[in-house]
Amino acid sequence: MNFLFNRYVILLLDAFFSLAAFWLSFFVRSEFQTDILYKEHFYHGIIPVVVIQTAVFLLLGTHKLSLLRITFEDSVRLLTSIAVGAGAAGGFLYFSHPSGYPRSIFVLYPMILAGLVISLRFFGRFAHEERHRTKKKAAKPTGSVMKSIIIAGAGTSGVQLVRALRHQNRIRIVGFLDDDPLLQGKELCNLPILGRTEDVIQIAAKVPFQEIIIAMPSASGDRLKRLLGLLRPLGVPIKTMPNLTDFVEGKNPATQLRSINLEDLLRRDPVILDLSQIERHLRGNCVLVTGAAGSIGSELCRQIVQFMPDHLLLVDVAESPLYEIECELKERFPELNCTAVLLDLRDRSLLNDLFASHEPQIVFHAAAYKHVPMVELNPKSGIINNIEGGKNVADLALEFQCERFILISTDKAVNPTNLMGATKRVLEKYILGLNGRGNCRFITVRFGNVLGSKGSLIPIFERQLKQGGPLTVTHPEITRFFMTIPEATQLVLQAASMGRGGEIFVLDMGEPVRIMEIARDFIELHGFEVGIDVDIAITGLRPGEKLFEELFAINEAQEKTSHKKILMAKQSAQVVVDAEVDRLIESATSQNGDIASVLKAIVPEYQPTAMDPPEPHLRIHRPS
Incomplete structure (x- = not known):
């Protein structure tokens, strides 16, 4: 399956999908008859369409997009390349064919091609994750104890963390905590949204776990402090992902987990720079x-x-x-x-x-x-x-x-x-x-x-x-x-x-x-x-x-x-x-x-101060 992740294999597959989408658009236009209409148009257009579309894929670098993580930005890039390629090929064929060209083809073609190329990306990621799951099961030592964890934060960082942790032995992800009311009772990455962070005590009574990971790298210090106040009574280890300033792009999020430190509690909104x-x-x-x-x-x-x-x-x-x-x-x-x-x-x-x-x-x-x-x-x-x-x-x-x-x-x-x-x-x-x-x-x-x-x-x-x-x-x-x-x-x-x-x-x-x-x-x-x-x-x-x-x-x-x-x-x-x-x-x-x-x-305002008498080792206890 490794060949699937070679960028030039991906480019060849996208070129093949361009050909297939072009044929399927004629097939649909012919009302699913095997003897398609406009055969002359099909044979006249097949080579220009595949060449132009592949050239656009190459120029926009869609073959370089990772099959392991298909993001929203990646999808936009793919759809843009399809739209540009279809538009360029459509314009070329419409004006180069002596009798014109059926316009419905260039409505159907990009829709079918989009479905094919995006499906390839999702299939690649699914195949990769399935292979790792199989390896994980095979590598699991007999009698090993799985550590159950909950992830606080069901945003992009939480999803990335789930994908990374699923490849690790001895870890079982129980589910998410998130305060978004629209997510309550839903599932994400085949994992349940267990509830809000404020309900963590009740959740812990129903769903045992040994560790909590806070996946909110952009959270403010005040929000982290409130979260800690809710989570600390559980007495389980609490880890976090680094903030956005320290987050290493492209690195496995699981390797960047650490204990919460004082800098996290004093963290402010990320700096926006020109x-x-x-x-x-x-x-x-x-x-x-x-x-x-x-x-x-x-x-x-x-x-x-x-x-x-x-x-x-x-x-x-x-x-x-x-x-x-x-x-x-x-x-x-x-x-x-x-x-x-x-x-x-x-x-x-x-x-x-x-x-x-x-x-x-x-x-x-x-x-x-x-x-x-x-x-x-x-x-x-x-x-x-x-x-x-x-x-x-x-x-x-x-x-x-x-x-x-x-x-x-x-x-x-x-x-x-x-x-x-x-x-x-x-x-x-x-x-x-x-x-x-x-x-x-x-x-x-x-x-x-x-x-x-x-x-x-x-x-x-x-x-x-x-x-x-x-x-x-x-x-x-x-x-x-x-x-x-x-x-x-x-x-x-x-x-x-x-x-x-x-x-x-x-x-x-x-x-x-x-x-x-x-x-x-x-x-x-x-x-x-x-x-x-x-x-x-x-x-x-x-x-x-x-x-x-x-x-x-x-x-x-x-x-x-x-x-x-x-x-x-x-x-x-x-x-x-x-x-x-x-x-x-x-x-x-x-x-x-x-x-x-x-x-x-x-400096006229300079006013040296006298030193307070020291009070060594005066104990200050936590207020009751």
Whole structure:
């Protein structure tokens, strides 16, 4: 049966079906008489029809469509090719035959051909699935225990998952759960729709099962959280398919199943991008990414390579992570022209050589010290690295006439209470002052915390849970904005392509989330109970830490853009701070420099906060 899946065998079969459909259309037109009418017309048209129809099939690539999965889009493509072929052949024959041509033939012909070619696809899929079912039965070990599962979600993803799981031994699919009222009491893939998700307790009493798989890759975090609340009391394993951002097209869905993680519960609607706009600014250009080995920088690189830059420069001071991202990109994209550059951005001379030798057109500046407590304890290093390094890159982008310079900023730059946030605000102001001095467009993109970055909340919670707890939270009411790394970087690319220069774009982070709530969800996702299995300890606010972050300063007007998830912070006035920034760097590099007063002169809203007295190991139990 394998020959049936060869694309050229499919093309030959489609050509044969074209011939058969043409003959059958005359047979029907002759009222099912074996001695068909219009014999001359049939013999005159058979070769042109088959040749034209086969050529259209070949041009539209219908022979390349998989017989294993006939989708709605595939059916539309098949019907389009039949309509185009029938129209072209009909026009040719109608005008080439001296006595005209019976028009009913070209009504019957495409209808019959459509039935034949689509039937072939369904037969191929049926034969493939039947063969796998036979193999599965033959391979089933004597006395083996089948695991019964229920799939929550009867959409396209659920159907794909059923087809994949049916080929696996030791799995029995009981049915679907779905909240669509039109599906209740129906069947899908020969499996019953058992009921709504809210009825799962009653369903479990009637139909025993050992696992639930949530097949809703586009579901929001809130919907997943509600689902978990319904499913968790059953005490069975709950797995999910990855969200649309992480879903690998063409890969077996069964191999992508995993446990639900915290990122799933904070998931938002998928980002809609203007890909053509992004591609216009990246395709064929030399793109430089600083901080390329970091969480944001490395994901930026992964996203950028999909738009086929001419050359990608990965710049970082961390050797091992830089080597890892270079290897990853070259493995995934063998044709990629990619160069890893081990470079300290404070070294103006080496940085100048890099710009001179490669002349990048687009620069993404993601390099920075980001940990608030660390920068608070090392203020001079923080200023020299974040401000001097960023200033060097921005100055050279202006000098070498790059097309765009994009600064990755943070919500901590708004009304900063810590030095890290203040350094980012200094850079925001500095590059705003550079815009308009040359051809380079200077753009800032500001956003909040990203999930899963190195040294951030999730990795810390994972380490603490492995040690048996407690999970530490600095304050019961502390909140933060959160976004996944892929979502943030995709929106950065979109904002970068939208910018005309001088903008501070602000990503729509949604609603702030209480860290205490995240800690509780994290514990429960791992099958533990708060206050019984694992405790949460309040440790007190750290130096420079705020109870809540802000995305817009008081003197910034919030404006909408053409993208609903990208806003703009309109500045009240553009201030040139070149001299003050030079003085700040000089203060940080000297022994007795007055950092605080110079920093306040540039960022008057900078208000360092006092540290709360710590309350180590204060237990917070789950409310009754």
